[in-house]
Amino acid sequence: MRRWLYFGIVVVLGVLFWWGLQRDPGELKSVLINKPAPDFELPVLPPYREQWGERFRFSDHIGQPILVNFWASWCYPACYEEAPILQAAWEKFQGKVLFIGVDTQDQEDKALEFLNLFGITYPQVFDPRGQVGIDYGTYGVPESFFIDAKGIIRSRFAGAISAEELEKRLLEVMR
Amino acid sequence: MRWLVLLLFSALALAQPLPGNEPPPDLSPRVFEIAAKLRCPVCQGESIAESNAAISQESRRQIAEMLAAGKSEQEILDYFVARYGEWILYAPPKKGVNWLLWFAPALGVLIIALALWRYLVEARRREALLGIDDKTLEEIERRLEEE
Numbered sequence: 442m443r444r445w446l447y448f449g450i451v452v453v454l455g456v457l458f459w460w461g462l463q464r465d466p467g468e469l470k471s472v473l474i475n476k477p478a479p480d481f482e483l484p485v486l487p488p489y490r491e492q493w494g495e496r497f498r499f500s501d502h503i504g505q506p507i508l509v510n511f512w513a514s515w516c517y518p519a520c521y522e523e524a525p526i527l528q529a530a531w532e533k534f535q536g537k538v539l540f541i542g543v544d545t546q547d548q549e550d551k552a553l554e555f556l557n558l559f560g561i562t563y564p565q566v567f568d569p570r571g572q573v574g575i576d577y578g579t580y581g582v583p584e585s586f587f588i589d590a591k592g593i594i595r596s597r598f599a600g601a602i603s604a605e606e607l608e609k610r611l612l613e614v615m616r
Numbered sequence: 617m618r619w620l621v622l623l624l625f626s627a628l629a630l631a632q633p634l635p636g637n638e639p640p641p642d643l644s645p646r647v648f649e650i651a652a653k654l655r656c657p658v659c660q661g662e663s664i665a666e667s668n669a670a671i672s673q674e675s676r677r678q679i680a681e682m683l684a685a686g687k688s689e690q691e692i693l694d695y696f697v698a699r700y701g702e703w704i705l706y707a708p709p710k711k712g713v714n715w716l717l718w719f720a721p722a723l724g725v726l727i728i729a730l731a732l733w734r735y736l737v738e739a740r741r742r743e744a745l746l747g748i749d750d751k752t753l754e755e756i757e758r759r760l761e762e763e
Contacts, residue, residue, distance in 0.1 A: 472698070472700065572674065
């Protein structure tokens with residue numbers, strides 16, 4: 442009887458250990474999944490003002506799928522790895538999904554250098570304090586939120602996203 | 617008299633917080649009290665009050681703004697929970713499965729106490745067996761031989 446009890450304890454601990462090993466620490470579940478995306482209004486960075494105006498209000502653009510990407514020029518190497526992937530996807534999905542870059546806790550001149558380096562053409566807003574990041578419950582940068590046409594957050598990806606993962610998630614919000 | 621003044625100043629100096637430990641002058645200690653209840657999202661085992669990460673600095677600023685706007689501590693904590701989930705709280709709320717977390721230490725102590733009690737009872741029993749006086753032992757041996 443006692444032997445079975447010990448055996449049971451070892452099995453339970455083993456299963457817990459295995460379960461822990463299977464968990465991906467990069468997979469951060471957001472509490473905002475399936476909830477409306479928090480609205481924000483931020484200044485547009487100068488190179489994008491001609492097309493997007495002085496200020497960008499998120500809620501004005503609900504009605505189409507939206508990708509909100511939090512980044513910063515100091516976020517090396519993750520944001521540098523991700524930038525060309527995002528730009529390539531923007532060129533492919535432009536007109537079907539709106540991309541918004543939220544430059545978080547950054548300096549404007551450094552941010553403009555970064556955007557110039559990668560030739561980023563999708564709209565960029567500036568959030569030096571990082572208030573919007575906290576509103577979205579971000580852990581750091583880069584982080585991407587995939588929002589459907591109704592303004593509901595469908596998924597969140599923390600870290601530099603791969604081209605395949607990005608396309609998969611964009612197609613999900615376009616459905 | 618001079619000694620008395622010197623002593624008084626020394627006592628005052630001792631009463632000051634260590635340099636670097638005091639909250640920055642622009643934020644009230646109340647901000648840090650609330651911030652200490654929230655986990656820094658990008659740190660390992662640090663609260664928003666202790667961490668110097670940019671996100672913690674901004675969170676402290678937001679707490680200060682919410683306090684100035686007349687929000688209560690609970691409203692401020694709820695604001696962060698709505699964005700990060702209960703994970704952000706250092707003390708898990710006492711409900712549902714969380715009760716397990718709160719009771720686990722007491723349960724652990726109880727199990728250890730039970731195991732210790734059983735061990736002591738057993739040890740005492742053995743001691744009682746070993747503690748037989750020589751005369752009785754001889755008697756037992758004699759009887760065993762007879763059998």
